[in-house]
Amino acid sequence: MKLLDRTNLYFLSAAVLIFGLGGLLFYFMFKEVINNDLSEKLRERKDYVLKQLEKNDSILNYQSISGNTVSITRAAGKYPLVEQCSDTTMFDRVEDNYKTYRQLVFRAEVRGQWYGIAVRRLIVEDTGFIRGVVLLESGLFLAFVALLTLINSLLSRRIWKPFYRILDAISGYKIDQGESLQLGRGAISEFNDLAAAIEKxxxxxxxxxxxxxxxxxxxxxxxxxxxxxxxxxxxxxxxxxxxxxxxxxxxxxxxxxxxxxxxxxxxxxxxxxxxNRQFHAVSDICVNDLIDHRLNGLEELIQMKNLTVEKQYDYRLRTKMNPYLADILFENLIVNAIKHNQPDGRIRIHITEGKISIANSGEPPRVAPDKLFGRFVKDNQKSSSLGLGLPIVKAICDTYSFPIAYTYEGQLHKMTVQLVSEGVLVA
Amino acid sequence: MFGLGDSKNWSSHLRSGKDYTQDQKKEEEAMKVLIIEDEAELLHSSMEYLKTEGYVCEDATTLEDGLRKIHSYNYDCVVADIGLPDGNGLKIVEELRTKTSDAGVIIISARNSLDDKIVGLDIGADDYLTKPFHLSELNARLKSILRRRKFSGNKEIVFSDIRVIPDTLQAFVKDQPVTLTKKEFDLLLYFISNRDRIITKESIAEHLWGDYIDAVDNFDFLYTHICNLRRKLMDRGAPDYIRTIYRVGYKFSGNEIVG
CATH class of the missing domain: 1.20.5 (Single alpha-helices involved in coiled-coils or other helix-helix interfaces)
Structure with missing residues (x-):
């Protein structure tokens, strides 16, 4: 994960948290403010209704045109003695649906008559309110992310430039070649310190x-x-x-x-x-020819064990390597296939696109495959071999970043080397 | 100062064909070999081993010394180490070839310097040996070069009742032809070159199979070749010249005839 992505992730997590909490806070605060305001308004209305009732009964007619906002009844029995504030849902005849109201319900004695009174106000519904808040928050959040991305891309292009320059210089540097490393200096002191430390x-x-x-x-x-x-x-x-x-x-x-x-x-x-990467000279190697040449040289030893060599060349495999190392690599692999073979056994060499495998018949391995490339690892401790053949093969493959793999299947020990190369299909 | 005439003189001593018999050793007494090697102990070993062959050995420990000697005297063969303290031993080859000397040259260098080998043979060295080498190998190579250079190739090698013609790969026992494989022939030649000496299995195997010898785990196959050679020679009526020295090697000798 890139550093910027990682910091972005932290920024975004923090932002989600802040925006989330902020949203909740926002919601409750506004709800509180609105409720207070609503209660205030209802009380004002209550005062107004009582004042009108003191004068005459005309207010009683008003409730039929006020919708659901005021209802006054002389049957006060079911109205509470102490005023109560609650939410209720009522049918709105004008809009032909149910709406939520905040109501103030109380009982009052005016001019010797008890009235049950409810004053109501339409309130903003929660779902609508939440939707508003979420929309606002999302908008802000998107704006924040966009800004963050913009700033980061600018940062990575400008501020991190020296870092990438240093990185390039280090990865291209070969310790055994040329001069000592020169990284140069820029405007940012941290990177200059880094460059100085690496140079040192x-x-x-x-x-x-x-x-x-x-x-x-x-x-x-x-x-x-x-x-x-x-x-x-x-x-x-x-x-x-x-x-x-x-x-x-x-x-x-x-x-x-x-x-x-x-x-x-x-x-x-x-x-x-x-x-130590001391073999620098590189030339164009034809793997097929090299293998044939090696097999030729080893012909006698192959005959001595009465081995059958099966060759299947699907490609003409060419690769760029140091000729001496190429020689050692393929010689060691073939010699191995002869040495660890059984009498009358077989050697199978298969060249496919970008790949060569050399397999030989033999007893199942006694050494764990992952230890096979270790130094002084021998299948048979009494053997006179040095136990350095495969480590040399591995070291050469590592030099050129050729993946090498060992498998044992169908009673065949198989070494496969993936060569970075240009293969040409054998016509 | 010896001129080119000296070597011509020597050549005229040589008889070829069937004239050439038991006094082969005496002929070779006249052979002059220069060994250029900076490591005194290695130099002594080589000289000691070669001296028992009857060569006149001279030594040089520096390139300068070596160059001075090849300019002052004529040698039949020069064995030069490439890594000399005061310069590259290949200079010796160059000098000898510009001097149009007919001396044979064997260059010796550390292993893994493939370039040295290619360059060395390119500028006219006859053979190339890598360190460390078996003295019996040096001896065999030296003889082979002397044979090629000094006897114009028509030389036969005679050992008791065995006659060998290296160029045609023919071998005779009591003038009857013996059919040998290439390996058996090389083996016989190696034995004769190092006659009366104990030669180790390693050195024989390395001589016959070169660097590829590392590919085999034991020397059993060598035993087979030796048995075959022994049988073929004895079938033609030769005594058993090959003495097996248990776990050490072999000795090819006419003096200790067992069979």
């Missing part, structure tokens, strides 16, 4: 990154050489004529361990270089 932070991160990058590369280089020395010396030691069979086994174990360590170091270095 990126300078620091960049410095750390460069140090670490240098360290990773140096460390790997430095580790590689002693390992190579160890391995070479072991190889020479193995040739020495005085070595016994047991010693030979020991030397071989050390030799193999050094070799493994060296491969591990190499894989970790690649992984960190990928994660």
């Amino acid at each position: 932070m990126t300078v620091k991160i960049r410095k750390e990154f460069l140090i670490q990058k240098e360290f990773t590369e140096n460390a790997s280089h430095e580790i590689q050489t002693p390992l190579a020395i160890i391995r070479n010396k072991m190889e020479i030691l193995l040739q020495s004529p005085d070595v016994t069979e047991e010693q030979m086994l020991l030397i071989k174990s050390m030799y193999s361990a050094a070799g493994r360590l060296s491969k591990l170091n190499e894989a970790l270095l690649i992984l960190s270089r990928i994660e």
